[in-house]
Amino acid sequence: MNNTDPVAGYQSYDQPPQPYHQPPQPYQQPEPDRAARNQATARRAALAVCTIADVAAGLLGLWIVLYMLDANQANPFVEFVHGTADWLSGWAQDIFTMDTEGLRVALNYGLPAVMYLLIGHGIAARINRA
Numbered sequence: 854m855n856n857t858d859p860v861a862g863y864q865s866y867d868q869p870p871q872p873y874h875q876p877p878q879p880y881q882q883p884e885p886d887r888a889a890r891n892q893a894t895a896r897r898a899a900l901a902v903c904t905i906a907d908v909a910a911g912l913l914g915l916w917i918v919l920y921m922l923d924a925n926q927a928n929p930f931v932e933f934v935h936g937t938a939d940w941l942s943g944w945a946q947d948i949f950t951m952d953t954e955g956l957r958v959a960l961n962y963g964l965p966a967v968m969y970l971l972i973g974h975g976i977a978a979r980i981n982r983a
Contacts, residue, residue, distance in 0.1 A: 899977035906973020912937050913966035920958045938962055941969070 916938035924931045939946075942965040949960040 895980050895983055899980040902973055902977045902980065906969045906977075909941050909969045909973075910966040913941055913962045913969070917959050917962050917966075921955055941965060 912934060916934050919931055919934060926932070926935070942962050945961060945965045945968075947961065948964065949957055951957040951960070
């Protein structure tokens, strides 16, 4: 029997003194490496770009659907969607002049929707690769 101490964990008299418990050190979270942080930041930025492009294309698509279904133009929600779609597609207004009004709206608002999706997701893919 080497340890004659009746309670485990206590120092017996025949052993050399050991230092008392060290005061607790503040918890320091290990720092992730810089490349991992940059990659996470790039993913968040790419997600934001994709989200903005998707919302813009969604509003344009919603206006096309509301127009095709002959929605009430006096409704505040329809007015909001129409105003936003006009603002988003201002650069592409009247590119196509058709005799059929529905086809004209579909093309003049559909082209910007497709462009927002292609450009937005292309930029996001480029950000993710960086």
